[in-house]
Amino acid sequence: MRLVRWFRELPRAGQVGVLIIAMVLLLGLIVPAISPYGVEGTESGSNEAPSLAHPFGTDQLGRDIITRSFAATHLDVFVAVVGVLVPLLIGTVLGALAATTDIRVIRGGIALLIDGINAFPFLILALGVIAVVGTGITGMIVAIALTSWARYAKLARTRAATLRELDFVSALKLLGYSRVRIVIRHILPNCFRETAAYGVSDFTLVILTVAALSFLGAGVRPPTPEWGSMMADGRMFLMSAPWLLVGPGIVLTITAFGVSLIGEALKDRVRA
C-alpha cells in the first residue's frame, strides 16, 4: 500500500520511469524464458538481419540478439545496483566521520582522498583501477566502489557539517548522549537520506559506465551477455550487420532513460 501511495505521489515523468524499469526487468525475466533460443546457443545462421524468427537479428556466432539483450538486463542492473549501494554506504559513513571527528589526521586524510578522487574523470580512474585489479565483474565493482564513494562522501560531509551545528544536536549533547550515539543515531540517518536521493540519479551514470567499461573490453567478458560487450561485437560488424549494435543499445538506453526519469522526479521531491 505504501508503495502504491509512493507511486501515486511521484510526478508524471517519474511514474513513466518506474513503469519503464518494471517493464524492462519483467522482459528481462520473460524473454529469455520463453525464447526458443538459448542465451549462448548458436543454432541459427550468423549475422542474420532482423526477421520474425529473430526480431533483433542474430550475431556473429548465430546467437539470437533479442534473447541476449534481455538476458543481459539482470546482470547489468545487478552490477549497477551493487555499484551504487557499496560506494553509497562507504561514502556516507566516511563523509559523516570526516565532518564529525576531532582527529585531524582522519579528517585531513579523508578530505585529501575525497578531493583527489573526485578530481579525476570517473571513467578514466575506473579504467585505471581495473588495469591494476583485473577485469571481470568483480574488478568492475571494485573499481566503481573505489572511485564512486568520494562523491557520496563529499555530500555527506557537507550535510553532516551543517547538522552538527544545529540546535537539536546541541540539545542531545546537553542530554548527555555520547558523541558516537549522536553520530550513529541522529547524524548518519540524516546524511543517508540525502546521499540515497543522489544515488538514484547516480544510478544512470553507473549503468552507463558499466556498459562503457565492458564496451572497452575492461568489464564483463564474453560469452556472458552484457550490453556493452555485445555492442563491442556490433562495432566489428558495423557496416555489414548494424543490428548487432542496435538491439542491446536500445535496451540499455531505455533502461538508463527510465532510471534518469525516476532520479529527476526524486530530486525534485527532495528539494521541495
Next chain:
Amino acid sequence: MIYRVAARSPLLRILGRSLFVAVAVMLVAFSLMRLAPGDPVVVLLGDNATDESIALMRTQLGLNGSYPEQLATYLGGLARGDMGKSVVFGVSVSRLIGQALPVTLQLMLVSITMTVLFAIPISVYVALHPRGRVASLFLIGSSFFVSMPAFFIGLLALLIAAVWLKIAPVAGMVGNLPQAISYLWLPSLVISLSLVPILARVLAASIASTIREEFVEVAIVRGVRGRTFAWRYLLRPSIAPTLSLLSYIVGTLFASAVVVELVFNLPGTGTLLVNAVAGRDYPLVQGIVLISGVFVVLVSTIADIITYKIDPRVAL
C-alpha cells in the same frame, strides 16, 4: 601566519586549494599501482620469470623500498617530467602522452565550442518560454540524450554519416586543426550531444533567475532590445553559475573522449589508455590517469579565478 595571508587574498586561497587537490591527485595516481592484489611485477612477467628480470622490472616501475621511498622516487620523477617507461612500447610515458594529448585536446576544443554554440540559443529560448512546448520537449529530450551512452551515439553517427551518407571520413585523423576539422566534427558532435543538455539546463535555470532581477525589468521598460539585451542583460549575468560546471564538463569531456576516440579511431590519449589497460601497461595507465586529473584541476582553477573576477561575491 601563512593562513592569515591566504585568508585575506581570495586568489591565494583559490591557488592554495588547487595545490591541495593537485597533491591529492598525485597521491591517488601513485597509490593506483599499489592497489594490485599480489605483486604487480609477477603479474606482468608471469610465474616463470627470472630473478634478474623481476628485479629490473621492479626498479623500472619504481617499486623498490618502502612506500615513502617509492613516493619520493615518484614525485622526484614527476618533477623532472619523468613518468616512467611504458612496459609495452618501451619508450617513455611522457613521450607517448605528448604524442596523443594534442589529438584529445583538439577533440575537446571542438566539442566544447559546439556544446556552447548549441547550448546558448536553446537555453535562452527555454528560459524565455518556460511553459512552452519546446521547453518540455527539451526536458524529455535532454533526459534521453544523457541516457544514451556516447559509444552508442558514436557508432550510430558513424554508420549514418560516414557509411550511408558519406559526409564524414570513416575513421582516423590526419594533420591538425583547422584542416583536421573534417575528421573532428562528427566525434565532437557526438560528445556535445550528451553535454548540451547538461549545460543548457544549468544555463536556462540561471537565465530564468536573472530575468526576475530588477535591472532586467528596467532594461525592458527602457526599451533595450535585440543583441544588447540578450548579451548584456541576459547572458553575461548568468554565466557565473555555469563556470562552476566547467570542471565537471571537462571531466566528462575527457571521459567521453576515451570511448569516442576508440569508436572513431582517433590516436588520442583515450585510445592509448584503452590499449594500455588491455596490455597491463601500468606506468602508461598511471601516467594517463594522472594527466587527466591534473588537467581537470588546472581547468577548475582557471574557472574559479574567472568566476572570482566576474563576481567576487562567489569566492568563499
